[in-house]
Amino acid sequence: MMSLRPDQEIICEWIARDSRVLDMGCGKGELLAHLKESRAVSGYGIELNPDNVLSCIQAGVNVIQVDINAGLSVFEDGSFDHVIVSQALQALRRPDLVLDEMLRVGKQGIVTFPNFGFWKNRLQLGVGGIMPVSRTLPNPWYDTHNIHLCTFKDFEGLCKEKGIRIISRAVVDYQHRSSLPMRLLPNLFGEVALYQFERE
């Protein structure tokens, strides 16, 4: 079986057995393959990259090759229990509209993204005066898919504006460990955020 990223392991804990899952930007289908085996979920991955699509097919994962940015018109309202966007929200053209789509086709949304407000990022930008390059943001500004970076505060602000209720939040470092400073000052010390949310 393919190994999971640490954030995917946390996501797994939020997924109910036998539920229906949509994994948007599913990569090579590792998470879905794991969930299928460990939690008997059914569902689909969405992926645009042909090499990743091929890996999903090889792994026996149901994969739908469509562009998330173009919307989820291929899915009916309320089709899923969980809709996941892991480490991709910041790379989408309109993350706000994707959140709407997630909660149209699913009951619950799950997103993970790197925290732009992490103290090291702040240090690089605030003191160094340069766009941060870090473990969770490894690419330089001119060569990155991350076009909509945000902080935890930004994301929570957007949720509030949209009437989205946050069910749970996990704040971890790049190895997805949690610590006391992270729990006390997440927006400063958290590197990666995982949110589970639903319509209010």
Next chain:
Amino acid sequence: MQFDEELALECGRTLSTYQVAYETYGELNAQRDNAILICHALSGDHHAAGYHSEGDKKPGWWDSCIGPGKPIDTDRFFVVSLNNLGGCKGSTGPTSLNPESGKEYGPDFPLMTVKDWVNSQSRLADRLGIKQWAAVVGGSLGGMQALQWAISLPDRLRYAVVIASAPKLSAQNIAFNEVARQSIISDPDFHEGHFYEQKVIPKRGLMLARMLGHITYLSDDAMREKFGRMMKQDKLSYDFAAEFEVESYLRYQGESFVGHFDANTYLLMTKALDYFDPAREFGGSLARAVEKIDVSFFVASFTSDWRFAPERSREIVRALTDADRNVSYVEVEADQGHDAFLIPIPTYMKAFSAYMGNIQTGVGS
């Protein structure tokens, strides 16, 4: 293969006796669970792969995908390909003799539907000793047959492969078919379909129909790349001769088609396309049509296909996901238009091969 059991058709008529021409590639295994049915499109036939003789200029119509090491790997699968009823390549159709009159059926041959074809194909499966297909596979009109199989006889297949297809025709699709039909029907040599007795064929009409069809099989980009505005001569001739390369290509395609395809069959095939709408029996809901079937789907479309555009394949995918069925969908970046499904485009071949590779064989009871 000769069939003498009466076949009841959707139009209300019956065929009391009929022939089905078919070819097979590869070997049926002991478990009889590695059989794949290939369904052809509008002008296809049972000769899907390989060469019949050394003198053949071209292999079967889907040789790109069927053969050893190809997506439909004949080292693993037993492949059955047939000519559909109403065809003109060996199965009973308008050019066959009507046992009641002793003359060619011509326009009296009953109009066939995709469902009728599925029924006749299931009889072929019975005779070949195939209880359940590993997969039913087709592109375009062939993909519609694969979809209909899954809906009508879901216990008799495990996988359905639907490529460059649609859940039903659009008004524009029907409009193109209608122009094709009118061009045939209005040809003075058509004689209301009884042209065999007159020892003529509605050449111009059939040629026009094929030329029109070809335009819809290619994309604007593919035509631009293939022909652009290339001329046969340097100077304009100021008449209606074929001056542009694209004109002479279409004329050549039309003319060569006339020599080996029957006009009544062409009419019948376009009608089968127009009538296809498996959701109709389910209150217009394709999701309901597929909600209880235990068949996994592979759906593929091509970005530049405007005859059955990706959006049409996504309609099939939407119904399957709504019904929580297993489906994988690939949208292949290709500029060849509808014809792309016949072309060995690497991303398409890889995905198709990978999907077929997951189909287990040799495990049936």
